[in-house]
Amino acid sequence: MAIVVIQQINNNQLDSFVEVEVAIVSSILSLSSAALIFVMSGVNGSERNIMMCCAACGITGVDDVKLKDYSACEYVRYCSVQCQEDHRPQHKRACKKRAAQLRDEILFKQPDSSYLGDCPICCLPHPIDQSKSSLMACCSKFICDGCDYANQIREFDGRSLEDKCPFCRHSPPESQEEVMKNIMKRVEANDPIAMSQMGRERYKEGDYKGAFEYDSKAAELGDVGAHFNVSCLFRDGKGVEKDTEKELHHLEEAAIAGHPDARYNLGCLEGKSGRHERAMNHFIVSANMGHKMSLDSLKKGFMAGLVSKGDFASALRAHQAAIDATKSPQRETAEAMRQLM
Numbered sequence: 001m002a003i004v005v006i007q008q009i010n011n012n013q014l015d016s017f018v019e020v021e022v023a024i025v026s027s028i029l030s031l032s033s034a035a036l037i038f039v040m041s042g043v044n045g046s047e048r049n050i051m052m053c054c055a056a057c058g059i060t061g062v063d064d065v066k067l068k069d070y071s072a073c074e075y076v077r078y079c080s081v082q083c084q085e086d087h088r089p090q091h092k093r094a095c096k097k098r099a100a101q102l103r104d105e106i107l108f109k110q111p112d113s114s115y116l117g118d119c120p121i122c123c124l125p126h127p128i129d130q131s132k133s134s135l136m137a138c139c140s141k142f143i144c145d146g147c148d149y150a151n152q153i154r155e156f157d158g159r160s161l162e163d164k165c166p167f168c169r170h171s172p173p174e175s176q177e178e179v180m181k182n183i184m185k186r187v188e189a190n191d192p193i194a195m196s197q198m199g200r201e202r203y204k205e206g207d208y209k210g211a212f213e214y215d216s217k218a219a220e221l222g223d224v225g226a227h228f229n230v231s232c233l234f235r236d237g238k239g240v241e242k243d244t245e246k247e248l249h250h251l252e253e254a255a256i257a258g259h260p261d262a263r264y265n266l267g268c269l270e271g272k273s274g275r276h277e278r279a280m281n282h283f284i285v286s287a288n289m290g291h292k293m294s295l296d297s298l299k300k301g302f303m304a305g306l307v308s309k310g311d312f313a314s315a316l317r318a319h320q321a322a323i324d325a326t327k328s329p330q331r332e333t334a335e336a337m338r339q340l341m
Contacts, residue, residue, distance in 0.1 A: 052067075053067070053077075054067060054078050054079040054080075054083050055078060055083070055087050055091065056078060056079075056083035056084070056086045056087035061077070061079075065079055066079075067079055072095060072098075072102075073094065073097075073098035073099050073102070074098075076091060076095075103252075106256055107252055107255065107256060108281050108282075110285055110288060111257070111285075111289070112258075113125055113258060113289070114128050114258045114259070114289050115224035115225065115254070115257050115258040115259045116130070116133070116142060117142075119133070119142070119143060119144040119147055120141055120142075120167055121147040121167060122146060122147050122330070124144065124146075124325070124326060124328055124331075125322075125325050125326050126142060126144060126326065127331075128260050128289060128291060132144065132145050132331070132335070133145065134148055135193070136165050136166075136167060136168070137179045137183050138165050138168055138182050139165060139170070140183075140193040140194050140197075141168070143166050144331060145335065145338070146328050146329075146330030146332075146334050147166050147330065148166055149337065150330050151164075180201070183197055190221065192217075192219075192221035192223035192226065193223060195214050195217050195221070195223065195226065196215060196218040196223045196225050198214045199211045199212075199213075199214035199215035199226065199229060200229070202214060203229075203238075207239075208238035209239040209240075210239070211229070211233065212233050212238075212239035212240050213239075214226075215230045215233070216230055219250065219253075224253075224254050224258065224259050225254075225259065227253045227254035227257070227262070228251070228259050228261060228262045230246075230250045231246075231248075231249075231250035231265070234246045234250065235247045248266075248269070250262075251265055251266050255282070255285075255286075260286040260289045260294065261291075263283075263289075263291070264282070264283070264291060264294050266282045267279045267281075267283045267286070267294065267297065268297075271297075276301070276306050277306070279297075280298065280301045280306050280307050280311075282294075283301065283315075284298060284311060287315045287319045288315060288319060289322050290319055290322035290326070291319075295315065295319050298312060299312070
């Protein structure tokens with residue numbers, strides 16, 4: 001096999017960073033064996049390998065040949081599925097290792113917020129305690145208790161004002177049957193939140209198979225809570241056969257999207273498997289989102305010497321900041337009124 005690498009390098013000093021621009025060159029190979037052409041491009045001092053030809057047959061990606069990233073590692077490219085199959089025995093081990101590294105980079109990245117996002121009215125982050133928010137059956141929007149309470153006060157002070165949804169201004173359903181009817185309308189419109197809610201209703205009724213069907217469809221459409229619900233069904237074997245691999249897959253998908261309970265469950269599973277460093281990393285991520293049980297587990301890890309003092313202190317500060325971000329006078333008043341009722 002012949003390997004030809006031709007580079008043209010320009011170095012420009014800018015704020016102590018060196019940017020290297022590499023122009024790729026064509027190569028002519030007369031040998032019968034496959035050729036590989038790599039381009040090394042560096043940006044701000046970092047380097048990245050980009051394969052510009054098929055890893056199996058060596059054909060260069062030009063206008064009439066489109067190379068595709070068939071591999072999970074994103075290191076090599078192929079001109080066809082057949083070339084991928086031919087090259088698999090040589091590349092399988094390295095590909096699997098690199099794919100796991102890429103997955104971990106995504107898995108342990110700190111989400112910007114929890115999967116619940118912000119209240120669409122006050123635009124403050126939702127508390128991760130879902131009992132402090134309400135799902136509106138008419139529009140499938142989660143409204144925080146503070147905005148719901150403020151809407152009730154506004155309607156009461158107006159006296160003649162009718163009771164309306166704080167978000168879409170529709171009249172609230174008068175019975176549970178009407179609630180379910182509204183949810184089914186949203187389900188027919190392929191609303192993943194409504195599907196997940198219907199899955200919860202089926203679960204409460206003991207219809208685990210129906211719950212799995214609704215939650216699976218909602219998960220396919222991107223609902224994070226549905227991913228977590230499906231993982232629990234695979235774990236308990238309710239409505240579906242127990243499957244640890246699928247349970248982990250859905251837990252990871254939910255955790256990546258900012259589900260603190262899913263992240264906590266992953267940490268517990270890693271701890272039981274003896275992978276304590278990964279477990280503590282999971283607890284740090286979820287504690288940073290304001291998850292109390294993760295913070296408690298992190299405290300135990302710190303006392304056992306599994307977490308450094310700096311990491312634990314940082315998690316404590318981030319945990320408190322996440323909780324403070326969800327506070328508002330309206331929410332505190334709503335919480336006080338709920339305690340009195």
